[in-house]
Amino acid sequence: MSGKPKLYYFNGRGKMESIRWLLATAGVEFEEEFLETREQYEALLHDGALLFQQVPMVEIDGMKLVQTKAILQYIAAKHNLYGKDLTERALIDMYVEGTTDLMEIIIWYPFIEPELKEGHLNKIQEKAKNRYFPVYEKILRDHGEKYLVGNRLSWADVHLLEAILMVEEKCADILTHFPLLKVFKTRISEIPTIKAFLQPGSQRKPVPDKIYVETVRTVLQLYRTAPST
Known part of the structure; x- marks a missing residue:
């Protein structure tokens, strides 16, 4: 091991993408091993690396998480x-869970x-406009700070920016009625490590394509149902 975290997942977004975002924000270099065959996945299962027989899996600090x-x-x-x-952590967890709920619909x-x-696309837009983004707009308005929690960058901010960009890929004008989120998006995107992650050539993954979908289905042997990725 090089000492860098090593990420085991598909060559695409899924649930690993938020992990990539957070490591990149922290300025942590990481390596990736992409699952491309059923045999690779079964080898991880055989080795006992996947505690619950699921990915993502990350090797970090001597652990397989x-x-x-x-x-x-x-x-x-x-x-x-x-x-x-603990109070700030509870708030961060709460806000992250909200954005996760939205992001899973998109995943x-x-x-x-x-x-x-x-119909699924309409659901994404409806949830973003009417359930999730109004909450974060209100949070920013009510406490008047630049960040969601404690007036400093946290996991909650990173996760929200990722969610905003994911929704914008489906609905470019989604922030029309959310002026504070517009400002938030610009501000967080300019943080140096995040700005670098958003540039071409980074380890950020593109919008999932047919190759990614078929790889996931083949490796996990899921052909008719949406996978838990």
């Missing part, structure tokens, strides 16, 4: 992105049958 939330909490705590006390979109995609 699974479960996305546990991985993200560890990285956030290690790199001072998880608040200064499933590429796996939806063609005849259902329009």
Whole structure:
């Protein structure tokens, strides 16, 4: 091992993308091993590396961590992105869970049958406009600070920016009625490590394509249902 965290996942976004975002924000270099065959996945299962027979899996600090939330909490705590006390951590967890709920709807979109995609896209836009983005707009308005928690950058800010960009890929004008989120998006995007991650050539993954979808289905042997990725 080089000492860098090593990420085991597909060559695409899924649930690993938020882990990539958080490591990049913290300025942590990482390596990736992409799952491309069923045999690779079964080898990880045979080795006992996948505690619950699921990816993502991250090798970090001598551990093999699974479960996305546990991985993200560890990285956030290690790199001072998880608040200064239990109250701030509770707020960060709450806000992150909200954005995660929205992002999971988007993560499933590429796996939806063609005849259902329009309805699923409408669901993404409706949830963003009416349930999730109004909450974050109100949070920023009510406390008048630049960040969601404690007036300093946290995991919650990184996660929200990722969610905003994901929705904008489906609906470019989604922030029309959310002026504070517009300003937030610009401000967080200019943080040097995040700005670098948003540039071409970084380890940020593109919008999922057919190759990614078919790889996931083949490796996990999931052909008709949306995978838990």
